[in-house]
Amino acid sequence: xxxxxxxxxxxxxxxxxxxxxxxxxxxxxxxxxxxxxxxxxxxxxxxxxxxxxxxxxxxxxxxxxxxxxxxxxxxxxxxxxxxxxxxxxxxxxxxxxxxxxxxxxxxxxxxxxxxxxxxxxxxxxxxxxxxxxxxxxxxxxxxxxxxxxxxxxxxxxxxxxxxxxxxxxxxxxxxxxxxxxxxxxxxxxxxxxxxxxxxxxxxxxxxxxxxxxxxxxxxxxxxxxxxxxxxxxxxxxxxxxxxxxxxxxxxxxxxxxxxxxxxxxxxxxxxxxxxxxxxxxxxxxxxxxxxxxxxxxxxxxxxxxxxxxxxxxxxxxxxxxxxxxxxxxxxxxxxxxxxxxxxxxxx
Numbered sequence: 001x002x003x004x005x006x007x008x009x010x011x012x013x014x015x016x017x018x019x020x021x022x023x024x025x026x027x028x029x030x031x032x033x034x035x036x037x038x039x040x041x042x043x044x045x046x047x048x049x050x051x052x053x054x055x056x057x058x059x060x061x062x063x064x065x066x067x068x069x070x071x072x073x074x075x076x077x078x079x080x081x082x083x084x085x086x087x088x089x090x091x092x093x094x095x096x097x098x099x100x101x102x103x104x105x106x107x108x109x110x111x112x113x114x115x116x117x118x119x120x121x122x123x124x125x126x127x128x129x130x131x132x133x134x135x136x137x138x139x140x141x142x143x144x145x146x147x148x149x150x151x152x153x154x155x156x157x158x159x160x161x162x163x164x165x166x167x168x169x170x171x172x173x174x175x176x177x178x179x180x181x182x183x184x185x186x187x188x189x190x191x192x193x194x195x196x197x198x199x200x201x202x203x204x205x206x207x208x209x210x211x212x213x214x215x216x217x218x219x220x221x222x223x224x225x226x227x228x229x230x231x232x233x234x235x236x237x238x239x240x241x242x243x244x245x246x247x248x249x250x251x252x253x254x255x256x257x258x259x260x261x262x263x264x265x266x267x268x269x270x271x272x273x274x275x276x277x278x279x280x281x282x283x284x285x286x287x288x289x290x291x292x293x294x295x296x297x298x299x300x301x302x303x304x305x306x307x308x309x310x311x312x313x314x315x316x317x318x319x320x321x322x323x324x325x326x327x328x329x330x331x332x333x334x335x336x337x338x339x340x341x342x343x344x345x346x347x
Contacts, residue, residue: 018072023056030068030115030128033060043069048083050075050090055131067131068115076123085185088175089246090125094118095173096245097127101158106130109234110155111242132243133235137228141266144240148231149279150286151240152223152260156253157290159221161298165250168221175249178222179259181320182251183210189323198337199322205340206319208347213252213312218301222251226260253301254309257283258317262328272331280306311339 018026020037027034036059044053051073058066075087096102097114106113118126140148159165168174177184183206193203223230224247231240257280261267267275284301287293293300301309318336321327 018054018070023054023070026070026116026118026126026128027056027058027068029118031058031060031066033062034058034066034068035061038065046071046073048086050083050086051125069112069129069131071125071127071129073125073127074123075125078123081188085180086246087123089180091119092173092175092248093244093246094125094127096248097129099172101168101172101174105155105158108154108158109236109239109241110151110158111245132232132241134232136243137231137233137240139266140228140231140264141268143237144233145265145279146282147233147238147240148226148260148264149257149282150238151231151234151242152226152256153283153286154239154290155223155242156220156256157287157292160219160287160292161295162219163297165219165221169250174221175224175247177214178247178249178251179224179255180247181317181324182255183207183316183319186320186323189320192323193319194322198333198340201340201344202315202319202322202336205315205344205347209312209315209319209343212347213255213309213316216252216254216309216312218253218305218309219250220253221248222253222256224248224251224256224259226256226264228264231264252309252313254306254313255316257306258310258313262314262317262332265329267329267331271329272335276310277303277307280310311335311343315340315343 023037023040027037038057038059041055042052043055046052054070056068056070058068060066073090075090078084078087094117098117102111102114105111112129112132114129116128137144159168169176190206193199195203223242225244230244231242234241280303284303288300292298314332315336318332
């Protein structure tokens with residue numbers, strides 16, 4: 001998959017993917033005013049060959065051109081543990097795009113508007129949505145990084161607290177555990193970890209860290225895959241919009257922040273000394289602006305409390321990487337080395 005696989009404004013290939021009749025039927029389900037398909041552009045293939053994302057250029061009854069993004073998933077009879085995880089994630093994403101959550105968040109320019117979802121119950125899923133307003137992000141620093149943090153806070157604020165997050169799982173079909181690297185879904189990677197050195201220490205503490213995050217006082221619904229290729233600048237340059245909601249589910253919000261800081265942002269050498277604290281404060285300020293803390297039952301996070309949760313989340317993320325492959329910003333290993341001992345003493 002290319003780095004910019006959601007670059008829906010300028011796809012690199014024009015490959016018809018669906019039969020015209022099938023494409024038209026889907027487009028008309030999303031927009032009854034569509035009368036014809038002008039062209040199709042395949043912009044991505046999905047992991048494990050489970051389908052594709054297609055950009056449909058349509059003509060409506062008024063003679064205007066309109067664009068629809070169609071995500072077509074084929075995941076019948078998944079066999080491996082990983083394929084079963086992916087298949088479940090697409091059902092979560094379909095639930096999200098067909099929900100009131102998506103409608104509300106699209107109005108706040110956090111995600112694209114869901115137009116139509118279809119699930120035949122046998123692994124064939126279609127998700128239709130509006131296009132992103134801009135190309136996906138290739139480099140995330142400065143104002144762009146701040147926009148990402150503000151938008152993560154907006155997403156988290158919408159689901160903030162156990163009550164809202166649990167309802168999103170029970171009533172909205174979101175995942176019981178958000179992200180794609182949580183311990184329960186990565187048994188193979190856990191087994192691949194070395195029993196020696198830092199890896200061994202982290203392996204022995206993995207279950208306790210996982211439980212600490214599950215039971216942390218800060219809970220929300222996390223996006224679960226905050227890479228630049230899953231974001232685009234909003235029409236308001238203070239914010240970004242997100243795509244790829246497969247791993248949307250309940251989790252400690254610091255898990256999203258840890259992944260964003262390690263795998264999403266392009267950071268300088270002073271990130272830990274200065275920028276991380278600034279980003280956490282920006283996140284807290286945006287939560288407050290969205291109303292988090294107004295209810296005593298769901299207090300606003302403190303800077304120190306959020307940093308403590310972030311250290312737990314860094315360790316949790318690095319645990320998965322040590323069994324799968326380490327990537328992202330290079331400060332992660334040193335951070336885990338410095339904080340793991342203190343975390344283990346408290347667990």
